Amino acid sequence: MNAVNPLPAGGRRFMSGNEAVARGAWEAGCKVAAAYPGTPSTEILEYASQYPEMYTEWSVNEKVSLEVAIGASMAGSRAFCAMKHVGLNVASDALMTQTVVGVGAGLVIAVADDVGLSSSQNEQDSRFWGRFAHVPILEPADAQEAYAQIKLAFGLSEQFGTPVILRMTTRICHVKGVVVTGERKAFRLEQGFQKNPAKYVMVPGNAKKRIPMMFEREDALRKFSEGSELNFIQDGDDKRLGFVTCGPTYMHVREAFPDSPIIKLGFSYPPPMEMIRRFAAGVEQLVVVEEVEPLLETEMKAAGIGVTGKEILPREGELAPHVLRPAIADLLGEELVTGEANDEKPALVPSVRVDANIGKNLFPRPPTMCAACPHLGIYYCLSKIRNTSISGDIGCYTLGAGHPWNALDTTICMGASMGVALGMDKGRVEADANKHIIGVIGDSTFMHMGMQGLLDITYNRGNVTILLLDNRTVGMTGGQDNPASGRDIHGDESPQVDFRKLCEALGVKPERIRVVNPYELPFLFKALREEVKIPETSVIITDQPCVLVDFYRTKAPYTVEDDKCTGCKNCLDVGCPAIYVTRRETVIKPNGKEKELAFVRIDSQACTGCDLCPKTCGPDAIVQVESFTR
Numbered sequence: 172m173n174a175v176n177p178l179p180a181g182g183r184r185f186m187s188g189n190e191a192v193a194r195g196a197w198e199a200g201c202k203v204a205a206a207y208p209g210t211p212s213t214e215i216l217e218y219a220s221q222y223p224e225m226y227t228e229w230s231v232n233e234k235v236s237l238e239v240a241i242g243a244s245m246a247g248s249r250a251f252c253a254m255k256h257v258g259l260n261v262a263s264d265a266l267m268t269q270t271v272v273g274v275g276a277g278l279v280i281a282v283a284d285d286v287g288l289s290s291s292q293n294e295q296d297s298r299f300w301g302r303f304a305h306v307p308i309l310e311p312a313d314a315q316e317a318y319a320q321i322k323l324a325f326g327l328s329e330q331f332g333t334p335v336i337l338r339m340t341t342r343i344c345h346v347k348g349v350v351v352t353g354e355r356k357a358f359r360l361e362q363g364f365q366k367n368p369a370k371y372v373m374v375p376g377n378a379k380k381r382i383p384m385m386f387e388r389e390d391a392l393r394k395f396s397e398g399s400e401l402n403f404i405q406d407g408d409d410k411r412l413g414f415v416t417c418g419p420t421y422m423h424v425r426e427a428f429p430d431s432p433i434i435k436l437g438f439s440y441p442p443p444m445e446m447i448r449r450f451a452a453g454v455e456q457l458v459v460v461e462e463v464e465p466l467l468e469t470e471m472k473a474a475g476i477g478v479t480g481k482e483i484l485p486r487e488g489e490l491a492p493h494v495l496r497p498a499i500a501d502l503l504g505e506e507l508v509t510g511e512a513n514d515e516k517p518a519l520v521p522s523v524r525v526d527a528n529i530g531k532n533l534f535p536r537p538p539t540m541c542a543a544c545p546h547l548g549i550y551y552c553l554s555k556i557r558n559t560s561i562s563g564d565i566g567c568y569t570l571g572a573g574h575p576w577n578a579l580d581t582t583i584c585m586g587a588s589m590g591v592a593l594g595m596d597k598g599r600v601e602a603d604a605n606k607h608i609i610g611v612i613g614d615s616t617f618m619h620m621g622m623q624g625l626l627d628i629t630y631n632r633g634n635v636t637i638l639l640l641d642n643r644t645v646g647m648t649g650g651q652d653n654p655a656s657g658r659d660i661h662g663d664e665s666p667q668v669d670f671r672k673l674c675e676a677l678g679v680k681p682e683r684i685r686v687v688n689p690y691e692l693p694f695l696f697k698a699l700r701e702e703v704k705i706p707e708t709s710v711i712i713t714d715q716p717c718v719l720v721d722f723y724r725t726k727a728p729y730t731v732e733d734d735k736c737t738g739c740k741n742c743l744d745v746g747c748p749a750i751y752v753t754r755r756e757t758v759i760k761p762n763g764k765e766k767e768l769a770f771v772r773i774d775s776q777a778c779t780g781c782d783l784c785p786k787t788c789g790p791d792a793i794v795q796v797e798s799f800t801r
């Protein structure tokens with residue numbers, strides 16, 4: 172995504188929420204933007220990088236991205252960072268003290284919750300951070316609002332001296348809508364960084380004085396929220412129910428119950444409790460629809476406002492109309508109308524027939540690695556080594572836990588493979604005395620949070636073998652550059668990390684570090700077998716690029732000579748999706764047992780000629796096509 176954004180000031184365009192956030196930040200005069208990629212927030216920075224007036228960077232993790240934004244804010248420039256929900260866990264150490272410090276120029280944290288878990292290890296509600304860190308939460312309901320709210324957020328941040336969280340969800344990030352844009356207004360505080368240790372140096376004596384200021388600020392924000400233009404009531408004729416909504420749930424409720432009164436909270440923390448109380452007085456029953464945790468609900472109940480929420484609505488996933496309708500029908504003791512219009516119960520008639528049948532006729536397609544992925548050989552080897560416990564990490568290589576490799580035993584969060592491996596080593600019981608402990612981690616994950624774990628392993632003399640899969644990109648999130656690729660966010664050259672030297676610096680003995688080509692199976696096997704037997708920390712670095720990077724070179728594909736294929740299935744254990752079964756046969760072995768054979772072919776369009784599968788083929792039935800044009 173390297174093109175310069177062509178949208179003129181004042182134009183209208185169909186934009187995703189992510190693009191709209193980048194546009195809004197740019198118009199607000201934001202000078203610095205930093206992020207670590209993660210679905211669903213990744214594209215925010217990709218779009219931001221198209222605006223030459225903003226400094227943008229891929230940071231090595233979310234904590235660093237927030238710290239970069241904090242530094243820029245202190246220096247007098249508006250700044251933001253973007254991350255997925257789990258990223259804010261990583262960045263939270265910085266956030267929890269920054270909220271005590273306050274800001275210089277406007278500081279915004281755009282955080283995207285993967286509601287419905289389309290691509291995450293868990294589901295979280297980032298609105299908790301508003302309560303925890305005493306900072307305001309803005310929640311857009313569509314792309315236009317995402318654009319408008321981030322613009323507003325910078326001003327709010329300066330007005331109250333607080334970081335502001337813009338809470339997005341997968342739907343807001345990825346769904347496109349028309350966004351009417353404006354002009355960029357340059358912004359810079361008159362003075363740059365002002366030395367002020369009482370504000371910026373958080374030793375206990377200084378922090379203690381600032382904590383009451385943080386609470387005063389929260390009280391002021393609470394009052395402000397009551398009159399914020401982002402919070403409003405949309406009246407409706409059917410007063411049987413009134414809905415409290417925030418973020419995307421406003422759209423869902425409006426679609427499912429067009430005649431009901433709705434209070435829409437765009438400024439959802441601190442919530443405007445008096446406004447909600449007034450609203451509640453005008454309806455028969457109050458329902459709060461929030462994704463995903465009952466935060467507003469708990470607060471409303473604590474304020475003495477009778478409300479229904481998670482008793483009837485799920486505490487996970489999107490609260491889309493097809494989820495809302497049956498739950499609300501139950502609440503009203505009515506029968507759900509799923510078909511044609513029903514004049515008597517208009518609020519319960521679906522406006523669009525979506526629901527449960529979508530997807531019923533789709534083929535199941537479990538996630539798998541790409542054809543020729545350099546991770547394939549690694550998992551092929553790992554699946555053949557006995558007596559292992561393998562701690563995994565987060566990236567494309569997490570798929571090694573699945574079929575046909577089944578070669579990952581744990582996956583927790585980014586970087587955890589290291590500490591978990593050490594814990595498995597130190598905590599092993601007698602029966603596991605000879606177990607080989609292996610940790611698997613990708614290059615980006617290693618730089619994100621794995622390096623510290625490796626240092627911990629060497630420092631504590633762990634008997635662990637680490638596989639560091641350097642494919643020169645952040646494969647899982649779409650191939651962003653990182654220090655392993657030697658290119659920055661604009662694709663320009665930048666210093667490339669040397670993993671061998673880095674591991675050495677982290678305390679791994681030079682003779683225990685090997686760099687291997689993951690397509691060279693015999694070497695990889697040998698390296699693994701040898702290293703797991705040596706009771707020291709060792710690292711095997713693989714050095715072949717992701718097949719999706721632009722500098723990957725394909726070769727002529729391979730094909731299977733049918734008359735030589737014995738159906739042994741060895742090549743299938745590689746797990747390459749370019750290899751497929753054409754025929755299965757069951758034979759009786761000399762010992763009387765049944766054996767299943769599978770005869771295969773190779774999809775020549777998908778095969779990149781990586782040379783992996785021929786190395787698994789005993790009868791040499793896999794041969795390279797002599798002349799081939801793609």
Ligand SMILES: Cc1ncc(C[n+]2csc(CCOP(=O)(O)OP(=O)(O)O)c2C)c(N)n1
Pocket residue numbers: 207208209210255257258261291292565566567568585612613614615616617640642644645646647648717
């Ligand atoms: C805290 C956190 N931030 C971001 C992500 C999104 N994410 C998942 S895996 C990954 C990195 C994968 O890159 P790498 O380790 O190089 O492995 P690859 O996918 O290239 O094999 C990212 C950014 C996440 N899951 N958790």
